[in-house]
Amino acid sequence: MTAHAATEHHGPPPAHQSSRVDARVLGMFLFIASEIMLFGSFFTALFFVRVVKAPPEWPPAGFHLPILVAGINTAILVTSSFTVHWALTSIKRGSRRGLQAGLVLTFLMGLTFLITQMIEYARIGFAPHDNAFATTFFCLTGLHGAHVFVGLTLLGMATVRAFRGHYSADHHHGVEIPGIYWHFVDVMWIVVYATVYIL
Amino acid sequence: MTRRSVLQLIVIGAVAGALATVVALALPWLPHVASKEGERIDFVFWFVTWICIAVFAIVAAVLGTALLSFRVPLDDDQDGPPIHGHTKLEIWWTAIPAVLVTAISIVSAVVLAENGKATANPIRVNVYAQQFAWTFQYPGYKNVSLPNLYLEKGRSVELTLRSRDVIHSFWVPQFRQKQDLLPDQDTKLIITPTLTGEFPVICTELCGLGHAVMRTRAIVMTPDGFASYMTKATKPQKLSGLAIFAAQGCGSCHTLSAAKSSGVTGPDLDYLAAYAKRAGKPLDAFVRESILAPGAYIEPGCANTMPPNFKELIQPKQLDALVAYLVKNGTKTTAHKGCG
Amino acid sequence: MTAVTEAHPGAAHGAGPRGWGHLRSPGFVRALWMTPLFGAIGLGLVLFFRWLGHYDPLWKWETITTVAFLTMMPLGFLAGIGSFDYWASYAIGRPTPEHEDHSSHGAKSWRDYFRVNTDHKVIGVQYVVTTFFFFVIGGLMAMLMRAELAQPGTQYLNPQAFNDVVSAHAGLMIFLFIIPSFAGLANFVVPLMLGAPDMAFPRLNALSYWLLPIAGVTFLAGFFAPGGFGCGWTNYPPCSTSAPWGNIFFSMGVQWAGASSIMTALNFLVTIITMRAPGMTFWRMPLLVWANFTTSMLVVVATPFIAGSQFFVMFDRVMHTHFFDPSHGGYVLGYQHIFWFYSHPAVYIMMLPGFGIMSEVIAVNARKPVFGYRLMALSLLAILVLGFSVWAHHMFVAGMAPWLRVPMMVTSMIIAVPTGIKIFSWLATMWAGRIRLTTSFLFACGFISMFVLGGLSGIYLASVPIDIQASDTYFIVAHIHYVLFGGSVFTIFAGIYFWFPKMTGRMYDERLGRLHFWLTFIGFNATFFPMHLIGLDGMPRRVADYAPRFADFNLFISLASFLLGASTLVFFYNMIKSWRSGPPAPANPWRALTLEWLVSSPPPIFNFDAIPQVVGGPYEYGVPGARHAVLESETMHAVEPEEVEKSE
Ligand code: HEA
Ligand code: HEA
């Protein structure tokens, strides 16, 4: 491109790509880093009311968590991580069917998780304002639920676009990036499940 | 580096150091120290001060010399020498500050450990803070509760501090000791007074609207004086409205001539009778209600800022005495503006 | 995130909307109806859920305010002005152009500064102007405080109003002045310095900016809510959880400002990592870029903690949870740990970008390479790492676990070492240079002397025994202003003077600049130096009323602070006048080497016609013939292609 041509085009010159990492993928990873810290602050709050304050029993008498149901829910969410991966590998191979099926499955499983969680809230028999145990339970799972919701929104966009004919074997960042976020949401759930329900 | 600039460096450094030393010595930086702990803290303070004066003098010297020696007109178009660094120099200015701060840390840690030790047979006092009053309870003296902190010269006091509502902080500048009071756990502090006299107790943690006026006194006495004061204080006493008024810190917000208080946050209680009339209630019911449920009637012009927790803090008998006391002394009937 | 690439060129652009079209096309008119609409949706949601959960007063102002006014309405405003348009059409599956049409990029008239603009240069200017607006408001609040404190007793502000003003002063200064104005300067400069055409995510960049006015309005609106927010900028519970509900305005303001910070930081990081010009290795980046790189890492990692702390306070207030309520198993000190785990790093967020500005200003004006460039960059990283290990030095007297005191003291002390490296390296950079005493350099000297004083008072505070005496007194207030005003604000002034020609295309008046400096320097010291003394002597902070024996000092401080305030008028006069009618600025008035000076002042709309080639370090002053970078037009002629290849 000569200097003369440069003055004529109406956009910026293409930026130099100084890293092998794609900007959008990197951005998502950094965003996840800050999300992990947000969860970190919630876990810190849990740590204070549980370990530092050291109440005699945890959970307090009369408070029970449905570990089994939540465990099944965990399994559902973990499976959805595989289906979203399947969707991605499909489009990388150029298979739109696989992409669509994978995304729809993932979306449905995520939705199932979220609905189960809401039913759990309704039936659990205590409320966030009962005591610090209930507070941390609702806030940690609630924070995670909010993230599932965001993940579902992103996946929803990808699904809509997948059915509208976007994405190809070469262009699939729009699936990959929500996928990364979805994996994060899953892994985070395992941590939340382990600390809130089991430990 | 020319000889002239080195000379300049030394002169400016000396002047800056001397100036800083004068500022450090001539101004009364710290109030008169009145405790053993305070003496040790002052030692750290001066130790750090000397180091800081040295650091400041060096920085000032280099900065001043650079500005005096190396300044050129704005339109000068030459460059300086392309010096990119100097490893040895860089090692020195990493190592020396590291050594200095280590020294400060060690001295501070030793003093901190020393200040955690009390003399034999300390007085124990439970300190309670509430919006916006202090209570000092002496378990070794029949649990008597006093509005001021009474201490004995030369004998340590072990304070166990607890807040009854939000966070407060106990500070006596002359003792150099400060500690927050929390609502959910005890904190501890040790003070060994070395001077007799009266010192202010100041709340330093923002605790609400009366924060600025949340003060009382620490009174250090000779051993004999302390002993005789405590014998007097522990004798069963008639419930005194004045004592309760003082202990609950009402005076920090209210003026009441009989109690020699001059607070201005709340209405002047000399005029209680006038307020009661304005509110259309019998005086003693009005006073009682105003203390137990301050929000029930708000004096025009005032904010609803009187602490609502006196109903938990004042026992019924005390309340009777307090109300009687206020009814007796708040008799002025001329119309009076409540606040402001 | 951004576009996924498909065919189809962008929508038509050019002719603006007409008549009723204003209602539908992005802009303030659309915001005018979208904001209340979103507010109404929020209100509906609250009422629906409260009805569903059988909550008793269906209409609870605090909850409604939090959700409808402070969350949904800002979102409605953002949607209205068009921050989300692109993402919304992406979400519903509309095709997005490969390269967008750039219709929202750049400024041709002043109007373009009042809309969602994706040009990092426009955003940079938007940031700086907005933050100075909040600086004036925060400063006027300080003037109000000083007027009140001029005499003991209460004169102009009752305790409630005083507490509100103190908290709002600090909140505005920290969250809406210092932090974003650094972000603004960096926004303008960093892409240019990197040889990039823009930031990595221009639309995210625009969104980050527009969150700021929202945060600011939220803070200011707090004054009209019952109780204001009178618990200091630290907002400790139980004060914050038991205060009247004006307090949520602080929490929400912090959330918006924090979100803005995080997004900008993420954007910087991605830009710096992926968009450096060819030849720009990490060790060839200007130190300003290094400084923003480290700061952004701090922001991304630390800011979620203050978000968390304010969430907990809001939950405790709105949902009646018990994070900090001891009677139900909550832990009061937990807040302070979480808050300071952000807010200590935050003080470096407010200082490191200033360090970066200093390195540029000092090297360019002293005409020498930055002394010990690599150690300068590494010491930034050292401060970053150490900064996470010192938070409890704000809690020495708070009643935390006693064993934490000494370790936290030691780490706090050690921070003096990398900071000292920076100070000494700047001094060595000046030494034997050819110093041109421009206004920006004057501010740099002011910065070095004042920041050293502030840092040294930090050393006093880091020593636990001294902190026990000094904590929560005016000594702290003195420390705060020495590091934040003498440190951060001086660097901001230096940066503004330094890049003013680049940002506006005009030169400022040096004489007024110098006058501004000396008035500020004198006013500043006269205001804040005596505070050390009255603090140690027994004057606590955050009081509207004080013991009469401090009256003389306080009167003096107040008078000096009015001088300090007035000095700012000189600055504003200089800036406004020069912007309108200053002499045109050449491309490189300071003869600097870094990339932003190779393009015209102000830079062309897309920064570079072609991405430049970096061939050397950024500070090779005094090295004969040294270049930092060459533009493409030159590479054709001046530099042989092979050479370029080699230098990469
Ligand atoms: C720009 C912001 C900024 C910066 C950079 C700093 C820097 C430092 N601060 Fe400061 N600090 C604040 C902003 C800042 N602070 C604020 C806002 C508060 C109050 C919050 C509130 O409660 O409202 C506070 C409070 C605060 C406290 C709590 C006090 C209390 O509430 O009880 C402490 C305690 O340790 C402290 C320490 C330090 C230290 C050790 C440094 C160090 O980083 C300083 C290092 C620098 C130097 C030391 C100078 C240069 C070095 C040399 C020339 C080398 C040689 C030096 C030696 C050998 C000593 N600060
Ligand atoms: C972040 C930076 C920052 C900045 C720049 C400032 C700037 C100033 N600050 Fe502030 N301050 C803080 C951060 C900052 N402050 C923090 C974090 C606290 C702690 C809060 C807490 O305890 O929670 C604090 C607290 C604080 C206090 C203690 C309050 C208390 O504890 O009771 C005081 C008291 O004097 C004060 C004063 C000032 C003054 C006089 C200025 C001046 O420098 C302001 C000068 C600027 C202007 C005046 C505006 C522009 C000028 C004009 C428009 C000209 C016209 C005006 C006149 C001539 C009157 N500040």
Ligand code: CUA
């Ligand atoms: Cu109690 Cu301030």
Ligand SMILES: [Cu+2]
């Ligand atoms: Cu700190």
